[in-house]
Amino acid sequence: SAVISQKPSRDICQRGTSLTIQCQVDSQVTMMFWYRQQPGQSLTLIATANQGSEATYESGFVIDKFPISRPNLTFSTLTVSNMSPEDSSIYLCSVLQGLLYFGPGTRLTVL
Amino acid sequence: QKEVEQNSGPLSVPEGAIASLNCTYSDRGSQSFFWYRQYSGKSPELIMFIYSNGDKEDGRFTAQLNKASQYVSLLIRDSQPSDSATYLCAVANAGNMLTFGGGTRLMVKP
Secondary structure, three states: OOOEEEEOOEEEEOOOOOEEEEEEEOOOOOEEEEEEEOOOOOEEEEEEEOOOOOOEEOOOOOOOOOOEEEEEOOEEEEEEOOOOHHHOEEEEEEEEEOEEEEOOOEEEEEO | OOOEEOOOOOEEEEOOOOEEEEEEEOOOOOOEEEEEEEOOOOOOEEEEEEOOOEEEEEOOEEEEEEOOOOEEEEEEOOOOHHHOEEEEEEEEOOOOOEEEOOOEEEEEEO
């Protein structure tokens, strides 16, 4: 399976600021996704990161709040914009290589 | 709304016992079924997948699928304290989009 890395692994941010999370995969993958896992909750799909085009967002998530880039088949970024404490979550990059695999996650705390 | 339901637990079993984790799903068009293990503070790790009715065994793990009853389960034989984690059931539709259940927390007591 692909090796997935994310940066940063964790961060503490102030309300109103933005954070960009990077996801790097060691091989080319067609399908990349961003998930959110709020404290004590399961995984919720934010969007599918499409290479060379705009991401496809799930209901309840919008591009202005969670802009996503996918410049090539091995890299994607997710920005959490204008953060509030409700955005405190683990953000997970995942890739589909026959099966769905997750990166190590980014633990975000918003004060 | 497509749903995947799991008992949140915690499910407590003694070391060496069989742990039985259950999951039901609402979408009859679901094609594939997955079990992920998530240790506290870590990301989910895929441990089993099953596509066809019946049982699938891999080491101490057995996944069971009953599409007629819309039910999938995970059995862990000879449970070890290291199996203590949250187990997430995930169901994929024909488009390979996964819906996750809320997870069951398993505690294996020495």
